[in-house]
Amino acid sequence: MKHIILAAAAAVALGGTAQAQDLSIATGGTGGTYYPYGGGLAELIxxxxxxASATAEVTGxxxxxxxxxxxxxxxxxxxxxxxVVDAYEGNGQFEGRAVDARALGSIYPNAIQIVTLADSGIESLSDLEGKRVSVGAPGSGTEVxxxxxLxxxxxxxxxxxEQRLNFNETADALRDGDIDAGFWSVGPPTSSIMNLAATRDIRLVPLSDEEVQAGIAQHGTFAPYTLRAGIYEGVExxxxxxxxxxxLVVHADMxxxxxxxxxxxMFENVDELIAVHPAANDTTVEFSLGATPIPMHPGALRYYEETGAEIPDRLRE
Structure with a gap:
């Protein structure tokens, strides 16, 4: 059973003689940020x-x-x-089947990036009506x-x-004129949009203050964010x-x-993650304690307590 093996791996970290174990890190598609970040974390571990060793796995x-x-x-x-909140509470797609998960921490924000070609005529969220729109791969947070x-x-x-395409498929479909716009929920900048912007003139569709506030009212984990000028070629x-x-989530029995x-x-060698992807610049104790939405794993709490940081009550069970 995997969690018994995990305990064996931990025994080695404590100086025991158990056999090393390769941990599996569930990430996302190769065109997003999850996979390179997870790969960097695997190397760091x-x-x-x-x-312990670790392997980043491509997932939905x-x-x-x-x-x-x-x-x-x-x-x-x-x-x-x-x-994560839906799974922990047994809501949404996890209705009636809550996941006994705990957080190791929050690592960086995913920005909603709505991409279209510059000459598409799509300049606002409402312009998506009647259009062919990729909403993300099935089973992805992007589609959620x-x-x-929307x-x-x-x-x-x-x-x-609606089209349910992964990041690379969305970029290819935009490039080839098979869709009109696509959603990415990913740490910027991301390779699939960068590659698209290198071959086509793109536009990032902005959200108005009212649209942002409507999103926050719909789900409290949303927050305002601004994609910087120059983040992709042509975005001025x-x-x-x-x-x-x-x-970053684990099972409660880790x-x-x-x-x-x-x-x-992870925190004491974060420079190694930054070298893999700039999203890791947000991998800080401060961001983690302010942004994590479910209780922390006791092992994670022990580290945060050692830093002397103030830990919100919501992160303790």
């Missing part, structure tokens, strides 16, 4: 957590990842905060976010021709949008020492 992202944690098929997962943002602003799937002005924290070692080494 292999270098610094004694007796947030919703699938929480199911993998629930079944014990993955040891660590990256998932969007709103999906896209549906919530519905919060009076747009349903009945109003668009800041673009207001909305963001959701990404949470060994405490192993959880502690992962969190401690």
């Amino acid at each position: 292999g270098r610094h957590v004694e007796g 992202a947030s919703v699938e990842n929480m199911a993998l944690i629930s079944r014990g098929d993955s040891d660590i997962a990256i998932a969007l905060a709103d999906t 976010n896209a549906r919530r943002i 519905e919060a602003n009076g747009i349903t799937y009945d109003d668009i021709d 002005e800041p673009v207001p949008t909305i963001a959701v924290p990404n949470v 060994d405490e020492e192993l959880a502690y070692q992962i969190v401690m080494n």
